[in-house]
Amino acid sequence: MVPEPFEIVVKRRDTTDTWTFELEPRSGEPLQFAAGQFTMLSAGGAGEVPISISGDPDRPERLVHTVRAVGLATRAICDADPGRVLGVRGPFGTAWPVDEVRGMDVVIGAGGIGLAPLRPALMSLLARREGYGRLVLMYGGRSPDQLLYPDELADWADRGFEVLVTVDSAGPEWLGHVGVVTRLVRRAELDWTATAAMLCGPEVMMRFMVAALVDQGAQGENIYASMERNMQCGIGHCGHCQLGPTLVCRDGPVYCWSELAPWLAIREL
Amino acid sequence: MKGLEELIADASVFAGLDSASLSLIAGCAGNEHVRAGTFLFQEGEQADRFYLIRHGAVSLEVHAPAAGSRVIETLGEGEVVGWSWLFKPFRWQFDARATAPTRLVAFDGACLRGKCDADHELGYQLMERFASAMLERLQATRLQLLDVYGNARASA
Ligand SMILES: Cc1cc2nc3c(=O)[nH]c(=O)nc-3n(C[C@H](O)[C@H](O)[C@H](O)COP(=O)(O)OP(=O)(O)OC[C@H]3O[C@@H](n4cnc5c(N)ncnc54)[C@H](O)[C@@H]3O)c2cc1C
Ligand code: FES
Numbered sequence: 001m002v003p004e005p006f007e008i009v010v011k012r013r014d015t016t017d018t019w020t021f022e023l024e025p026r027s028g029e030p031l032q033f034a035a036g037q038f039t040m041l042s043a044g045g046a047g048e049v050p051i052s053i054s055g056d057p058d059r060p061e062r063l064v065h066t067v068r069a070v071g072l073a074t075r076a077i078c079d080a081d082p083g084r085v086l087g088v089r090g091p092f093g094t095a096w097p098v099d100e101v102r103g104m105d106v107v108i109g110a111g112g113i114g115l116a117p118l119r120p121a122l123m124s125l126l127a128r129r130e131g132y133g134r135l136v137l138m139y140g141g142r143s144p145d146q147l148l149y150p151d152e153l154a155d156w157a158d159r160g161f162e163v164l165v166t167v168d169s170a171g172p173e174w175l176g177h178v179g180v181v182t183r184l185v186r187r188a189e190l191d192w193t194a195t196a197a198m199l200c201g202p203e204v205m206m207r208f209m210v211a212a213l214v215d216q217g218a219q220g221e222n223i224y225a226s227m228e229r230n231m232q233c234g235i236g237h238c239g240h241c242q243l244g245p246t247l248v249c250r251d252g253p254v255y256c257w258s259e260l261a262p263w264l265a266i267r268e269l
Numbered sequence: 270m271k272g273l274e275e276l277i278a279d280a281s282v283f284a285g286l287d288s289a290s291l292s293l294i295a296g297c298a299g300n301e302h303v304r305a306g307t308f309l310f311q312e313g314e315q316a317d318r319f320y321l322i323r324h325g326a327v328s329l330e331v332h333a334p335a336a337g338s339r340v341i342e343t344l345g346e347g348e349v350v351g352w353s354w355l356f357k358p359f360r361w362q363f364d365a366r367a368t369a370p371t372r373l374v375a376f377d378g379a380c381l382r383g384k385c386d387a388d389h390e391l392g393y394q395l396m397e398r399f400a401s402a403m404l405e406r407l408q409a410t411r412l413q414l415l416d417v418y419g420n421a422r423a424s425a
Contacts, residue, residue: 112418142418168413170340172330175368178340180412186405187345202417 001235003042003087006063011082014066015146018113019078020054023063023086030060031091035098035120036226036254039090040234041065046076050231050249052117053091057124063088066116066148092234094254096121097224098128101196104222105133107188108161109209111140111181111201115148117226117253118200122156129160136162136188140181140205143167144174164188181205185212192217198254200226207264210257220258227252227260273298276374280321282349282402290391297380301373309350309365309373316353316361317378322346325371330364341413342406343368352403354378 010022025031031039035057042048051074055064069078080086098121106125110118125135137156141147144167157163164184166177177184181201197213199206206225213223229241229248236250244263246252273295277283283291301320303309309320309327320327327350329342341363344350353361355378385392 140418142416146418166343168416168418172328172338172340172366174340176343177345178328178343180409182412183409187347204415205412205417208412 001089003040003048003089005085006088008080008082008084008086009062011080014148017070017078018066018068018148020064020066021077021080021086022055023065023088024061025063025088026085031063031088032060033057033091033120034095035124036096036117037091037093038117038253039063039065039088039092040231041067041077042073042087043076043080043084047073048087048089048234049073049077050092050228050234050253051077052226052253054116054119056127057120058127066113066119068113089234092249094252096124096198096226096254097196098124101222102128102131103133105190105195106135107185107190107195107197107213108135108137108139109181109185109197109199109201109206109213110137111205111209112142112146113148114199114201114205114226115139118198119149119152121198122161126156126159126161133194134162134190135160136190137164138181138184138188138209139163139165140184140201141165141167142169144170144176180208182208182212185209185216190216193219196222196224198224198226203228203264220261221256223257224254225257225260226254273300273374276323277321280347280349282321282398284398286394286398290394293384293388293391294376294381294395297377297384298374301375303367303371303373305367305369305371307367307371309367310361311364312361314361316351316359319349319351319354319376319378320365321374321376322348322350323372323374325367325369325373327365327371328368330366332364338364342410349399349402352399354382355399 005026006023009024012020033053038050038052040048041051051065054066067077069075108118153163170178232238232240234249236247241248274291327344328340330338330340332338
């Protein structure tokens with residue numbers, strides 16, 4: 001599968017090491033996708049990496065990606081400016097169960113850049129707001145200046161999301177929560193047995209978050225998590241992204257927790 | 270308006286205590302209201318009180334000469350502020366500052382310690398609850414120390 005050329009039309013700096021890109025297909029053909037899916041993205045010869053789509057699934061004309069520069073490939077992408085062309089393959093992978101959880105209360109649990117893969121789900125839930133009970137975003141970050149999409153957080157709150165943000169550490173001028181994201185779970189009063197949760201963030205954060213959710217009474221089969229493993233082909237051929245008996249690029253990245261739990265109990269999977 | 274005993278009974282840290290214990294505890298408690306910005310206590314001071322937040326928010330802060338003040342945790346409705354009254358040397362390790370107008374139940378720690386010394390069953394019941402609340406905070410602090418968002422390898 002050959003990468004399609006997409007041109008960067010907007011580049012926005014989110015934090016010291018993270019940028020959001022809006023891309024347009026050279027072919028003029030929008031990339032239809034489902035919330036939770038990713039593409040294999042590349043800039044020049046620096047390598048191809050999986051990056052979740054962070055835009056609105058109802059507006060696929062522009063492909064949106066939020067990228068954190070951590071190594072060779074992501075740094076090359078983050079260095080690219082408007083006008084540059086990136087290679088895109090996809091979309092790949094499974095989706096957030098936005099339709100399946102209709103009628104339920106929904107908790108979106110995001111940590112750090114994990115809010116980017118959840119943003120399309122959030123937008124879909126808001127576009128169909130009347131179909132759900134309470135919508136709660138629990139978002140944890142390292143410090144206030146590392147939070148993604150600060151303007152949108154306020155907008156989502158206006159449109160019917162209960163937005164709870166917490167950071168690991170802050171100066172005294174920050175009036176929001178300080179503490180780990182799991183503590184937001186313990187403070188929220190929800191009918192947990194009828195609540196679905198969608199989680200994305202560092203794996204250790206998701207494990208603690210699931211423990212807190214289950215303690216409160218949430219059911220494993222209503223908890224979904226987006227998993228990350230190194231990838232190469234993105235299409236289920238190379239085996240690089242194995243997780244238990246599954247391949248993250250094909251059977252994930254979004255998994256139901258009750259399916260995942262036995263594999264995560266085995267270290268180094 | 271709820272009486273002190275009812276307010277105390279509603280707090281998860283006192284959940285399940287019988288009414289005799291609740292009234293003993295309430296005998297060491299009083300209502301307080303503080304403005305945003307008020308320090309409930311400051312590092313190094315004698316720790317002779319603790320608080321239950323009824324409404325509002327309190328931040329725990331440390332002051333480091335080079336870094337200035339850092340908020341390490343915020344506490345809200347239904348949560349307890351302060352453990353240092355429980356153990357020697359009874360000194361606060363952090364500053365606690367109300368970040369909003371805050372209503373609290375304030376407890377006299379020495380009074381409650383005295384009642385626990387006299388009634389070991391009450392002492393056991395309280396210690397069990399406080400130990401469990403402290404364990405939850407300790408686990409949260411450990412996760413915070415992992416700095417999961419800062420460590421690129423561990424990030425999503
Ligand atoms: C399904 C999926 C969706 C993803 N979505 C996004 C997204 O929306 N935005 C985004 O910025 N990233 C996302 N990632 C992570 C991204 O793919 C990696 O950061 C990228 O592959 C790292 O490649 P590199 O060449 O830049 O770094 P490398 O040169 O491979 O590694 C350099 C440094 O980064 C560390 N590193 C390697 N892999 C990762 C990783 N996965 N995460 C963090 N650090 C890593 C290495 O330990 C090393 O220290 C996603 C990953 C998956 C599997
Ligand atoms: S990346 Fe090749 S099998 Fe998943």
